Amino acid sequence: MTPTRMLFGILLAAQLAGVGTAFGESNEPVIEPQVDRRQIRIPKINVDDVEIGVYGGILSVQDFGARPASGVRIAYHLTEDFFIEGNYGRSTVSDESFRRPGFAIPLFTQPVVDLTYYFLSAGYNLFPGEVFFGKNWAMTSAVYLVAGVGNVSFNKEDNTAFNFGIGIRVLPWDWLAVRGEMRDLLFQSDVLGKNELKHNFELTLGLSIYF
Amino acid sequence: MWTCIGLLVLALANFSAWAAEAFERVVIADPFLELHTGPGRGYPVTYIAERGESVEILKRHTDWFKLRTARGKEGWAAREQMERTLTAAGVQTTFRDVLIEDYLRRRLEFGFSVGRFESDPILTAHVGYRLQEHFLVELNVSQVPGQFSSTSLIYGSLVSQMYPDQTWSPYLALGVGHFNNKPKATLVSAIETDADLANAGVGVRYYLTRQFVLRVEWKQHVALIDHNRNETFREWSLGIFSFF
Numbered sequence: 137m138t139p140t141r142m143l144f145g146i147l148l149a150a151q152l153a154g155v156g157t158a159f160g161e162s163n164e165p166v167i168e169p170q171v172d173r174r175q176i177r178i179p180k181i182n183v184d185d186v187e188i189g190v191y192g193g194i195l196s197v198q199d200f201g202a203r204p205a206s207g208v209r210i211a212y213h214l215t216e217d218f219f220i221e222g223n224y225g226r227s228t229v230s231d232e233s234f235r236r237p238g239f240a241i242p243l244f245t246q247p248v249v250d251l252t253y254y255f256l257s258a259g260y261n262l263f264p265g266e267v268f269f270g271k272n273w274a275m276t277s278a279v280y281l282v283a284g285v286g287n288v289s290f291n292k293e294d295n296t297a298f299n300f301g302i303g304i305r306v307l308p309w310d311w312l313a314v315r316g317e318m319r320d321l322l323f324q325s326d327v328l329g330k331n332e333l334k335h336n337f338e339l340t341l342g343l344s345i346y347f
Numbered sequence: 348m349w350t351c352i353g354l355l356v357l358a359l360a361n362f363s364a365w366a367a368e369a370f371e372r373v374v375i376a377d378p379f380l381e382l383h384t385g386p387g388r389g390y391p392v393t394y395i396a397e398r399g400e401s402v403e404i405l406k407r408h409t410d411w412f413k414l415r416t417a418r419g420k421e422g423w424a425a426r427e428q429m430e431r432t433l434t435a436a437g438v439q440t441t442f443r444d445v446l447i448e449d450y451l452r453r454r455l456e457f458g459f460s461v462g463r464f465e466s467d468p469i470l471t472a473h474v475g476y477r478l479q480e481h482f483l484v485e486l487n488v489s490q491v492p493g494q495f496s497s498t499s500l501i502y503g504s505l506v507s508q509m510y511p512d513q514t515w516s517p518y519l520a521l522g523v524g525h526f527n528n529k530p531k532a533t534l535v536s537a538i539e540t541d542a543d544l545a546n547a548g549v550g551v552r553y554y555l556t557r558q559f560v561l562r563v564e565w566k567q568h569v570a571l572i573d574h575n576r577n578e579t580f581r582e583w584s585l586g587i588f589s590f591f
Contacts, residue, residue: 144547144549180371181371183407213409256459264389265389266385274384285461287470287490292531293531294490
């Protein structure tokens, strides 16, 4: 018996013992309580800790040039300082500069291939504040930092990627956020024959709604 | 993209529906309640509501409540101050934190984990549904972006927790699903592999705080490639998930 099998065996036995006692107990109450059930009303408050949004901008892929990018993001605000977010984005990559006369070594099967990425990141609201627009309108805002892990996929290759960035978020109303963001998406790639760390900068503008 | 915009429009419609609802009312029991301009400790206090004043709760964002006083002043108050308010009927309100009891009562969970799949990194997303106190079903989607190939796994598992009410709760998981391996395009004579997958794992869940739980897991995956070939993979992962 290998140590792993033994561990499985012990845990399974413990599990069965646990379920056994749960089913074996009698549900008959000893004394019938004569107390009326208290009516508890759970307050209905709209909690808006979840943020869903779209963004668009430019993604510059190292060695290939910059092209439009767009994506969706979902964030959950844990506290006034921290949030977690997941995002999924699409862009394209072109090897056109490698197809010019003098180079003539196309890297991809087509001149333009799709690029997709997703990330799970943690964020920190660094400088919460207010932005003033005219005389009568103060909007809450924050400069925030994000960092996380994910995947960048293009030309039939998945690359484990990291991303970090800085952004500013302005809320014209409590339920709407407008953000400008800059991120660096980093991954190792051997697409040009040598495995090296690639820096890919993305500049986006986004709109999101709090739920 | 258009579906996203559609969803946003739907969300807006939803929002206006909420706006039409009546709000909860509470009576301030503290000597005073500070109303900030935004949901955060740094935002300036612009109004002070006094003891005995009745306020409406418009919404909550993290630990901050947006209130409207009888005089129509709006602002944000911290949960610590809200804990000492009274309902309209004079009963103490409960704006307590999410506790471990909630973790056991709620059925749906969602989370991510990162780890090692043999010597490659693995990223996993999972959705779980609690069937009963001891058992839950999970759907896992994993991606392994390796150096020479990328592997994706999709599998359902049955998870059984021995002591679900403990802060540290060990569990066993058994799963079946699908295994797919795509070699990198730069490799010569690369063949894509599709196979059935079975796995078994042991792990521990740790109730962190509020609605967050950590889990550490060890799994052994077996890909049934053909009649006379099985491939075995070991996985270690650390994840965080949230319940709803």
